[in-house]
Amino acid sequence: MTLATAKKRSAKGASARRGADHGAWFLVLPALIPILILSVGPLLYGITLAFTDSQSGRTEPTEWIGLLNFQDLLHDTLFWDSFRIGLLWAVGVTVPQFLLALGLALLLNQNLRFRWLARSLAIIPWAMPEVVVGIMWRLVYNPDAGVLNETLGNLGFGDGRDWLTGLGTALPAVIVVGIWAGMPQTTVALLAGLQNTPRELHEAAEMDGAGAWRRFRTVTWPALKPVALAITALNFIWNFNSFALVYVLTNGGPGGRTRLPMLFAYEEAFRYGQFGYAAAMGCVMVAVISVILAFYLVGRLKGGDEK
């Protein structure tokens, strides 16, 4: 650090301390109050609901029932099925998506013609409402009028399948859509990470005769790792919590094969009115996500140590 930046930092620190006393609270309150009332509050309320027998349309007062909801959950095989499917889906989307996006980011980091086209097209999945993404892929997968079966037929793979209602094909089919929908964001994040890699290091490694794989392992990956970890953790969590896409594609079918935990909890709460029970499901989901976040944070701290 040069002297100039050191001075700048200390000056910044001093002004920050002065400012914090007066203006800060006044500036923060307009956002803080709605956050507390409409986000933190409901979250805490939601957690307490998990310990009650709250139901929609219940006339007698809601009662505190302790861990009963969680005990029921433990024996609810349908819930654990959906939980397993949720994990399968989240891994099934996140991992291939990361690998594809990484390859693509490396590709787009090259001097290729038409890469602008890839960047412009990437807007489509990113900006589209999830509902429309779902509808669009329903059209692709449509057994009779869909482009997929028609193309497969032309290639000589005859009998048209109904991908979204087949017991074995439904989950893979929705996973492909999940990968498609999240690719651009992941790619852009990784591309940004790549552009943080110092070029000189690459050149030096190349002059030393390092091959492509070695250059990737020793130069690119260490610089990319924090971004890669962050985007993967976030993607996993988003996917695990996702709802709209699968709701439109299969609504959890066939026979619950694509019933993600969020779909299950939604039905429990808003079709069967079991608010307390659904809240308990939410709590279990939060617990799992916390574990993943913890892993991510540990990974991030470790990454910091290596530097």
Place this chain on the structure above:
Amino acid sequence: MSTTRTSKPARAGQYLALLGYLVFLAFPFLWLISTAFKPPRELASLHPTWIPKDPTFANFRQAFDEQPLLRAAGNSLIAAVCAALIAVAIATPMAYVMARHRTLLARAATGWVVVSQAFPFVLVIIPLFLVLKNLGQINSLPGLIMVYVVWALPFALWMLVGYVRAVPTELEEAAAVDGAGKLRTLVSITAPLLAPGIVATILFAFITAWNEFFFALVLLKTPEKQTLPVVLTHFIGAEGAADLGPLAAAAFLATLPSLVIFAIIQKRITGGMLTGAVKS
């Protein structure tokens, strides 16, 4: 510019991979457009074609006949505009504090931004549903807008913090040295530099709300009040059977606003996201 030497076969492989990606990216969307313009006869054909032989706008007309699309679009527009403006109006001062002051509060807020990305909405929507019901705000746009404001806040804060950090503190300090008060500095120095970022954040918050589905599905009960994404799902019947042409037409229309806006602000979003992500 690039210094890495790439062999010819490797180059060819790279272009092939790029082509594969472009096809994967584009084909569902092209199919959506193609389906939207096909007359019923072609949709029923056993061998669907990429390009409609007899393109027609009939599907669009039928879509508007079947579902209250215009009203739904109006509802979506009101909800998204209000939510975006309110969210950014209240997020900007907070983002300023988070970017400039490393207080406990700023750190707690940053932590909340991260954590809020993680909770399953079902845990938030049940209590919100109960509270809004008690307030008589179920099936009302104001109730939905309140939810959207808070829902759009984390990302708005995230983007805005990045934009504020991009404004050099030296400029503010110079203004202070010249005798400008804090408010004066904010209004005449910081705000103009921040304006493009604020606009980009408003547009992004607009798209998020325009596209949102889950909260709208739970909170809006009658077709007159529902937003576009919810009404779109009505095209898919209970049994999953759907009139493909109107379905495609309506879906295509619902996407256009987001696509156009996103095309305009794409660079700014990724820029804001990145500065936010890299510096935190």
